[in-house]
Amino acid sequence: MNIDEKLAKEYFVLQGYGSLVFEPDGNCPPDFSISSRVGIEVRRLNKNHTKNGKRVGLEQESTPIVDCINSSLKSFGKVKGLSCYLGIISLKRPFPTIKKVKLAVKENVESFxxxxxxxxxxxxxxxxLIVKLAEASDDHEFTFEVGAITDFDLGGWVVPGVLENIRLCIAEKTEKIQPYLNNYSEWWLLLVDHIGYGRNGVEISNSTIRPKEWNKIIVIDPVSKSAYEI
Incomplete structure (x- = not known):
């Protein structure tokens, strides 16, 4: 089970789907099933760049950095008498080491x-990396946590990038499940958004056509775990 499938499992369990089975039919669709009735496919939304002559997903480098910043912020727990703050992160490669990022977050939050x-x-x-701590409008479990991410290497406005890749992923997965459609009453597709991190859900949903093969298409933010449907 890869990292996106683990995230998908966590999401569906939190939604109350306790009868979730991983690869119920072996190494073929679906990735998960619910009560032998719903087949679920999982796919990552990402963009790529060339590194050392190889195509590498941008999020393969950014996700560990974002996770490090988020865990470092959350390590301060709930500070009594203080408002909650969201970390707004701007990224541009090459990144510093995880060790340097962790230390910098600790020192700067302590200074704050x-x-x-x-x-x-x-x-x-x-x-x-630029981190902005902005006071949140409501209360959160932790005093500090990541709230938004901008990856300057993605290029251009985020929404077109998400739309383009959602359409490619839907087409790819729709073709893949064709031989297995009759095995399940419903098919769901969960896309883990490493481009827009779950933002602009209304606009993206309104601009995307859901093929008849899919009863649900869910887009989830790998950081906050929030999701929207298409």
């Missing part, structure tokens, strides 16, 4: 805590 402010608090890590 010495003199908290409702104004946006900004710090730079290695010239390629």
């Amino acid at each position: 805590l010495k003199n908290p402010t409702s104004s946006v608090y900004t710090f730079d890590i290695g010239g390629s």
Whole structure:
């Protein structure tokens, strides 16, 4: 089970689907089934770039960095008497090491805590990561956590990139399940969004046609685990 399939499993379990089975028919669609009635396919939404002559998904480099920042922010727990803050991250390659990122987040948040402010608090890590701590409008489980991500290497406006790749993924998966359609009453597709991280859901949903083969198409943010349907 890869990382996206693990995320999908976690999502469906949290939604109350306890009868989830991984690869019920072996190494062929679907990736999961629910009560032998629903077949579920899982696919990553990503863009690629060339590194050392090879095509590499941009998120393969950014996800560990984002996860490191998020876990470092959350490590401060719930600070008594302080508002909650969301980390707005801007990324550009090459990235600093995980060790450097972790240390920088710790030092900067500790500095912020010495003199908290409702104004946006900004710090730079290695010239390629900018983190802005902005006061949240509501309460959260943790005082600090990642709220939004901008990857400048994605290029262009996020929505067209998501739309283009959603259409490609849907077409690819629709073709893949054709021989197995009659095995299940319903088919669901879950897309793990490593391009827009679940943003602009209404616009993307309104701009995407769901083929008749799919009863549900779900797009999930791998960081916040929030989701929307197409």
